[in-house]
Amino acid sequence: MKTIQFQIRRQDDPYSPPYWESFSIPFRKGHNVVSALMVIRENPVTREGRRVDPVAWEFNCMEEVCGACSMVINGLPRQACSTLVDNLDQPIRLEPLSKFPVIRDLMVDRSRIFTDLKRVRAWIEIDGAWNIHRGAPRVSPEAWKENYLYSRCMSCGCCMEVCPQYGEDQTFVGPATLAAVRLMNAHPTGSYHKTQRLHAIMAEGGLSDCGNAQNCVRVCPKQIPLTTAIGELGREVTLQMLRDLFGKSE
Amino acid sequence: MKRPRKVIVIGGGLGGLWSALRVAEAGFQVDLFSLFEVKRSHSACAQGGINACFDTKGERDSIWQHIVDTLKGGAYLANQPPVKSMCEEAPGLIQTFERMGVTFSRTAEGVMDLRLFGGVKNRRTVFAGASTGQQLLYGVDQEVRRQESLGRIQKYEWWEFLSLVLDGRDTCKGVTAMNLRTLEVKSFRADAVILATGGMGQTYGHRSTNSTNSTGAAACRAYRQGAWFANTEFFQFHPTAMLGDDKTRLMSEAARGEGGRIWVPQDPEDRRRPNDIPEQARFYFLEEWFPSYGNTVPRDVASRAIWRVVHEMGLGVDGEDKVYLDLTHLNPGFIEQRLHAILDIYRKFHGSDPVHEPMEIYPSAHYAMGGLWVDFEKDEQTGGLKFGSQRNHATNIPGLYACGECDYGYHGANRLGANSLLSASFSGRVAGESAATYLLGLQDDLLSVPEQYYESEISRQQEINRSLTESHGTENPYSLQRALGNLMSSQVGVVRDNDKLRQALESLKELEQRSMNINLQETSNWSNQGLVFSRQLQEMIRLGQVITASALARDECRGAHYKPAFDLTIPENTYPGDPAYEAYRQAWKRQNEDWLKTTIASAGKDGPTITYQPVDLSVLPPEEPRDYR
Ligand SMILES: Cc1cc2nc3c(=O)[nH]c(=O)nc-3n(C[C@H](O)[C@H](O)[C@H](O)COP(=O)(O)OP(=O)(O)OC[C@H]3O[C@@H](n4cnc5c(N)ncnc54)[C@H](O)[C@@H]3O)c2cc1C
Ligand code: SF4
Ligand code: SF4
Ligand code: FES
Numbered sequence: 012m013k014t015i016q017f018q019i020r021r022q023d024d025p026y027s028p029p030y031w032e033s034f035s036i037p038f039r040k041g042h043n044v045v046s047a048l049m050v051i052r053e054n055p056v057t058r059e060g061r062r063v064d065p066v067a068w069e070f071n072c073m074e075e076v077c078g079a080c081s082m083v084i085n086g087l088p089r090q091a092c093s094t095l096v097d098n099l100d101q102p103i104r105l106e107p108l109s110k111f112p113v114i115r116d117l118m119v120d121r122s123r124i125f126t127d128l129k130r131v132r133a134w135i136e137i138d139g140a141w142n143i144h145r146g147a148p149r150v151s152p153e154a155w156k157e158n159y160l161y162s163r164c165m166s167c168g169c170c171m172e173v174c175p176q177y178g179e180d181q182t183f184v185g186p187a188t189l190a191a192v193r194l195m196n197a198h199p200t201g202s203y204h205k206t207q208r209l210h211a212i213m214a215e216g217g218l219s220d221c222g223n224a225q226n227c228v229r230v231c232p233k234q235i236p237l238t239t240a241i242g243e244l245g246r247e248v249t250l251q252m253l254r255d256l257f258g259k260s261e
Numbered sequence: 262m263k264r265p266r267k268v269i270v271i272g273g274g275l276g277g278l279w280s281a282l283r284v285a286e287a288g289f290q291v292d293l294f295s296l297f298e299v300k301r302s303h304s305a306c307a308q309g310g311i312n313a314c315f316d317t318k319g320e321r322d323s324i325w326q327h328i329v330d331t332l333k334g335g336a337y338l339a340n341q342p343p344v345k346s347m348c349e350e351a352p353g354l355i356q357t358f359e360r361m362g363v364t365f366s367r368t369a370e371g372v373m374d375l376r377l378f379g380g381v382k383n384r385r386t387v388f389a390g391a392s393t394g395q396q397l398l399y400g401v402d403q404e405v406r407r408q409e410s411l412g413r414i415q416k417y418e419w420w421e422f423l424s425l426v427l428d429g430r431d432t433c434k435g436v437t438a439m440n441l442r443t444l445e446v447k448s449f450r451a452d453a454v455i456l457a458t459g460g461m462g463q464t465y466g467h468r469s470t471n472s473t474n475s476t477g478a479a480a481c482r483a484y485r486q487g488a489w490f491a492n493t494e495f496f497q498f499h500p501t502a503m504l505g506d507d508k509t510r511l512m513s514e515a516a517r518g519e520g521g522r523i524w525v526p527q528d529p530e531d532r533r534r535p536n537d538i539p540e541q542a543r544f545y546f547l548e549e550w551f552p553s554y555g556n557t558v559p560r561d562v563a564s565r566a567i568w569r570v571v572h573e574m575g576l577g578v579d580g581e582d583k584v585y586l587d588l589t590h591l592n593p594g595f596i597e598q599r600l601h602a603i604l605d606i607y608r609k610f611h612g613s614d615p616v617h618e619p620m621e622i623y624p625s626a627h628y629a630m631g632g633l634w635v636d637f638e639k640d641e642q643t644g645g646l647k648f649g650s651q652r653n654h655a656t657n658i659p660g661l662y663a664c665g666e667c668d669y670g671y672h673g674a675n676r677l678g679a680n681s682l683l684s685a686s687f688s689g690r691v692a693g694e695s696a697a698t699y700l701l702g703l704q705d706d707l708l709s710v711p712e713q714y715y716e717s718e719i720s721r722q723q724e725i726n727r728s729l730t731e732s733h734g735t736e737n738p739y740s741l742q743r744a745l746g747n748l749m750s751s752q753v754g755v756v757r758d759n760d761k762l763r764q765a766l767e768s769l770k771e772l773e774q775r776s777m778n779i780n781l782q783e784t785s786n787w788s789n790q791g792l793v794f795s796r797q798l799q800e801m802i803r804l805g806q807v808i809t810a811s812a813l814a815r816d817e818c819r820g821a822h823y824k825p826a827f828d829l830t831i832p833e834n835t836y837p838g839d840p841a842y843e844a845y846r847q848a849w850k851r852q853n854e855d856w857l858k859t860t861i862a863s864a865g866k867d868g869p870t871i872t873y874q875p876v877d878l879s880v881l882p883p884e885e886p887r888d889y890r
Contacts, residue, residue, distance in 0.1 A: 024787045032312030038504070042613060052790075056783060064783045068792050071472045073508045074606065076299040076395055095612050113787040114442055122418070125298060129410050134403035136363040140282045140812070142353030149359045155364060159390050162399065163365040166300055167286075177404040179299070198362045260634035 013038035013046060016058075019066055029113075033058040033102065034066075043103070044091035045070045045080055054205045063142035063198035068117035075232060078165030081108055082117045086170040090114075090232050108172045112181065117141035127184040131211040133191040135201040148199035161194040161240065163233045164182045170237055182216030186227035186237040189218060196247070209244075209251045216246055263288050266707070268693075269436055269451040271479060272423040272661050273299025275394075275682060276665020276732045277457030278401040279689025280696070284455075287697035292449060293405070294417045294438055296474055300402050304473035304685065307394025307715065308602060309513060310376060310386035311682040313351035317368070318375055324348050332462065332679060333879050336674020336820040337857060338492065340468065341880035342638050343653075344671055347687045355387055361400035376417040378678040379514050380559060382880055386679045391602035401686075405511035407469045411436070420755040421793065422479050423455065423722045425661060426715050433660035434710045437718045439726075442788050446722045448715035449681050453696045456483060456633065457689060462667040465626035465723035465754075465810065466746010470502050470511045478800035480633050484807070488656045488871075489780045490862040491669040493631035493692045494812035495802075495821050497676055498755050500563035501586055502625030503607055510610055512586065512603050514678070516620075518706050519554045519599050523547050523567070523622075525576045528614045535578075535619045536583055544653055546570050561675065561821055568755040571623075571770055577839040578621065585619035624755050628681060629670040630821065631811070633663040633860045634861060637670075640647050651699040654692035660699070664692035665735055669859075674820025698791055706756045729795050730786070734778035738795040745802055748772070753809050757824045762813040769806045770868075810869040817856040849886045 014035045022029040035058050036050045045068075052065035070080040071177070075093040081093050085099055085247040111119035135168065149157070164187050171177040171185040192208045195201040212218045221241055228237045266289050270281045273295035281291045296303065310406060316322040327348040332341060341497035355373070359365060365373040366388055408414045419441045426435040426448055433452040462469030469475070501523075502509035517523070524543045546557045547566055558566070567584055571577035578584060587883040588596055593616045597604065600688060607615050623765050635658060638650035646653055654662050654670075664685070671684040752765040776799045782793040814834025817827045829849055835842040859875040 023785065041505070043507070043610065043727055046505065049507055049739070052739060052881050057684055062782070064785055065791060067788050070476050071297065071301050072303065072306050073473060073505075074306055074510055075609070076392065077472070079297060093609050097612055097716075101709070115785075118788065121298070125300070125406070129389070129406055132407075132410075134407040135360065136407070137357075137360050137404065140279070140357055140361075140401075140404060141286075142357060143360070144353065144356075146356035146373075148360075151371050152367045152369060155367040157533075158365075161366045162362075162389070162396055163392055165395070166298070195362065200360065201362055234550045 015042065015052070015096055017047070018102045018104045019116070021066065022107070022114045024115055025112055030065060037156055039121055040097070042096040043095065044084060044094045044103070045073060047096055048091070049165065064104055067115040076165060079165035082106065082169045083108060083197050088169040088230055090167065093232070095123070100181055107119065109167055110172050110177055111168065112179065122169060124171070125189070128187045128191060130207050131184060131188055131190070131192050132204065133195050135195060135198055150199065154197065156253055158194060158197050160235055161190050163192040164190060164235055165233065166219055167232065169230045169232060173226040175224050175226065176220050176222055181220070183220035184212070184216050186221070186241065189221070190235060190237050190240040202240050204237075206251065209248055212244065213251065264707070265704065266452045267292065267450070268454065268455060268696050269294065269449060270451045270455045271436065272302070272303040272456060272459060272665065272667070273418075274302035274457060274665055274687035275398055275685040275755055276403065276459075276667075276692070277404050277455070277605070278398070279686050280309075280455045280457060280664055280693035282378040282401060282404055283690055283693025284407065284697055284799070285408045287694070289697060289700055291414045292417060292451065293414055294420050294422055296419070296421055296441065298418050299405070299851060300399065300417070303386055303475050304682070305395040306472060307682050308391050308511070310378060310388035310679045311355065311675070312378070312385050312394045312679045313355045313683065314336060314348070314385055314861065315352055315373065315385055316385070316770070317372055318384045320383045326383065327351070327385060328669070329881060331671070332620055332678055333885070333887050334380050334677040337853070337878065337883040338495070338673030338819060338876060339876040340637060342639040342645050342877055345880050347622035347671055347684060349645060350684055350687060354683070354690070357809065358400050358702065359403055363389060363396045363400040365396075368703065379488055380677050386687050389438055397682060405671070412586045418811050422458070422482070424482055425658070426718050427486065427610070427658070428710045428714055431658065433488065433658050434707065435621070435715065437715075437722050439722070442791060443794070444726070444786055444789060446719050446726065449541035449657060450710070450715070452700050452703055452707050453662065455662040455664060455692050455696055456480060456667055457665040459582050459669045460803055461629050462626045462800075462804055463742075464745065464805050465749045466743055467506060467508050468623075468746055468750045469497055469626040470509055471626070473508065476477050476797045476801050477629070477804045478797040480519060481661070481800040481804045481807075483633060483656070483658070484663065484862075485803070485864050486658070487864070488658050490663060490807050492627065492632035492674070492811070492860050493554055493808045493862060494815055494860060495674050496626055496631035497628040497630060497821050498558070498564045499627035500560055500624045500625070501622045503611060504583055504621050504623060505610065505668055510606055511622070512620065512622060513606065514560070515600055516586060516588065516603055517563075519596060519601060520588075520591050522556055522590070522660065523563070524587060525570055525584050529576050529580065534558070537588070541828060544570075544576065558886040560646055561823070565753045565823060567624055571773055579705055583623045586622045587619040589595055589617060589619060596712055612701050613655055626750070630669065630674065630859075632667045632669040635663050635668045639877065639879070645852055648691070649694060651695045651702065653695040654688060655695065655699070662696050663690045664688035667757065674822060689819055701825055712870070722754050725796065729779060729792055730784070730789070732781070734780045736775045736779045737780070738776070738791060741772060741779075742798050742801070745805060749805055749808070753805070755823065757822065758826065759813060759816075759824070762809055765809050766813065769802060769809060773799070774804045780887060807869045810863055810871055811860045813858060815856065816873045817852055819856065831886070850883075853883055
């Protein structure tokens with residue numbers, strides 16, 4: 012019988028050591044990694060025939076838009092829901108993202124991504140979520156096109172996984188967070204608070220930690236041009252430094 | 262100093278985030294609960310767009326027309342004052358999103374672009390590329406993060422709401438929730454609670470376009486504690502969902518709009534690959550049955566036709582529940598340009614290319630028009646909602662509010678495309694504002710609610726956990742959900758019949774029994790996903806009973822609820838003024854006298870008790886039947 016083989020790196024809780032287990036499920040056309048994990052969870056028996064606890068992992072939208080199901084698949088960080096089994100070499104190796112603390116098995120704690128978004132003030136300051144009887148200023152279709160690329164970032168963490176500067180004991184906020192600054196600064200009224208955001212990424216763990224290795228942009232499932240954003244921010248930061256030095260308001 | 266009053270918001274989709282924002286802006290403290298980081302909520306899945314009348318296309322579109330389309334599309338079943346206000350407030354709401362930074366698609370002049378959506382004549386749908394829901398969600402998510410950094414909102418992500426805490430006067434004074442990592446059950450005090458827990462598509466198993474977390478479990482828990490459900494028999498099935506073992510994925514209407522053709526092999530035994538089946542051996546049933554509309558008939562008509570071909574004529578492809586949606590006859594360059602998003606999803610998740618091979622699709626549970634019953638107060642001057650009233654979006658339990666897809670408010674018997682991102686956002690805003698009003702009127706001190714109410718609720722919940730973890734039953738929770746999904750899809754689905762509904766109720770009771778005899782397969786007391794799932798499964802089965810009982814009680818066809826035994830159809834080739842048409846109109850009005858009423862389901866000892874409430878028809882009296890010809 013044709014089967015699909017998995018090797019899964021498991022860990023019972025944040026404090027216990029990791030270990031590997033192998034699973035095998037009957038072949039069925041069209042499986043993605045999440046739907047295959049669903050088959051395993053329904054009958055969690057290893058290849059050796061041992062009944063074990065089902066593998067824990069995260070998933071929700073199943074359409075590659077919520078960012079929940081990131082994991083390292085055959086060595087590459089990807090969204091499990093949009094990774095078709097038919098396109099993978101077997102046995103398929105599944106590991107949790109390594110740059111975040113493991114919760115259990117393939118689940119990790121990515122709360123830091125959201126803390127860092129706070130650190131760089133990735134929001135637009137509005138007077139309130141009520142109608143002020145006008146919208147934001149107009150945006151040209153060209154500017155929209157560029158902004159839209161960045162606004163699709165789903166905080167999945169894949170770009171952080173491959174970034175050599177990002178890690179549990181490093182303060183670097185990572186590529187996605189920098190790109191969020193780029194996006195907020197480009198909004199017509201978001202630009203009013205550009206200086207605060209630029210100062211945030213001029214501090215420790217900010218832009219200067221990026222070693223320009225370009226790994227991030229290669230793995231982003233949303234093809235977000237992260238290094239372009241980082242380049243643009245580099246120029247902005249230089250200008251900001253000059254402004255800070257000479258006290259010019261522009 | 263007096264302790265600031267506090268509101269608990271359960272759910273961080275569009276509904277929950279909007280309500281949290283408005284409560285925080287009113288100066289109250291918010292605790293925001295979600296099963297996962299709020300940014301991952303199901304709202305992110307919506308691609309198409311959100312409706313608001315801007316009339317920037319020279320079409321003389323009007324807010325009134327938006328109101329009429331919404332009410333008629335919903336077969337007049339929605340209370341009209343809330344719908345009126347929603348449509349009137351929509352443009353201002355969209356502009357607020359714009360100020361929050363949402364990247365709406367632009368015209369050459371730099372204003373928000375509009376597109377045409379199903380069921381309407383004018384372009385009225387604002388969109389952000391092919392990911393409108395994601396962009397809207399991120400817009401409010403950012404503002405909530407800002408409020409969080411100001412200390413006004415505290416998030417409890419990875420916490421699951423388990424139950425309400427009701428005080429001695431059955432007023433809601435907090436919740437119990439479970440930490441999804443440690444599995445600790447805790448109680449949380451609050452002066453008011455807002456449920457914004459989203460849809461319930463998972464009651465239809467994997468045959469739903471909803472996220473895997475759209476279970477409806479949270480709403481069902483509130484129902485079992487006394488909250489009413491309303492109109493749950495109305496479930497929209499999307500005709501063209503791509504099949505999958507994990508869930509079905511939406512292929513938008515545009516595929517049919519741009520010339521896609523739906524067909525099955527004429528011979529059910531024909532096992533050739535679709536491309537090898539010649540024209541004359543194919544059955545283009547929509548084109549044959551609806552010559553004037555062909556493949557572009559409205560959603561519900563298409564769903565029913567597919568149902569008929571598969572279930573009554575036995576013509577499903579390969580003997581399974583599926584039909585072809587074919588684009589291969591169209592110019593590849595043209596469809597690549599027009600249908601890029603759909604092609605992308607299909608290629609990514611199916612692995613084959615719709616440009617060269619027909620897609621396999623089937624109707625799928627997509628949107629619950631029904632949900633928790635909520636009140637409203639009408640402003641006699643405007644005929645719309647009385648803004649600021651504490652009755653708006655209040656459930657029948659004092660202190661408990663509901664908004665978003667988990668309420669029943671705005672869509673009547675059927676939802677217009679791109680109206681639910683609007684209702685989720687608008688209802689969230691209104692619910693937040695009315696909870697704030699409710700807080701202003703409170704006299705008692707929250708801390709005066711005796712601890713015993715919280716403690717007894719915690720032990721009740723711990724007991725449920727214990728009974729599941731210690732049970733050495735025989736049932737597999739995941740297999741049970743598939744059984745539930747198959748049952749609901751086949752017997753409480755697109756086409757309904759009283760005998761089948763009665764059987765379904767029996768089968769659901771059986772399933773409920775079986776779900777009490779579960780083997781979790783897992784002993785861990787850390788991040789035990791089986792425990793969490795099994796608890797949700799039990800609620801989904803109960804919710805299935807509510808849906809089925811409501812469907813059984815309603816003997817008519819209205820919107821998405823279709824019971825052919827009670828069908829009224831417009832006589833062919835007749836129009837207003839013709840005697841045959843007028844006779845039909847009279848029959849339709851008589852049907853409205855009997856059935857134009859809101860279904861209320863309340864939890865009884867032996868299952869749901871069904872009663873009815875009148876609908877507020879003060880904006881647009883039902884004179885004109887829906888007519889899509
Ligand atoms: C594929 C698809 C496409 C769609 N496209 C469109 C479209 O183009 N236009 C349109 O208008 N509508 C569309 N819709 C409908 C629309 O997306 C939803 O109706 C809307 O997003 C619902 O928002 P919500 O805030 O009510 O719930 P959700 O976004 O589902 O959020 C629910 C929240 O509740 C939380 N939650 C649930 N249970 C618990 C619990 N027990 N404890 C704690 N937290 C809990 C979850 O964590 C989540 O944060 C689409 C729907 C689907 C399925
Ligand atoms: S370019 Fe910068 S952010 Fe991207 S991977 Fe390299 S170091 Fe990290
Ligand atoms: S930039 Fe791309 S890879 Fe990084 S978090 Fe966002 S979506 Fe994921
Ligand atoms: S499940 Fe949402 S991105 Fe994979």
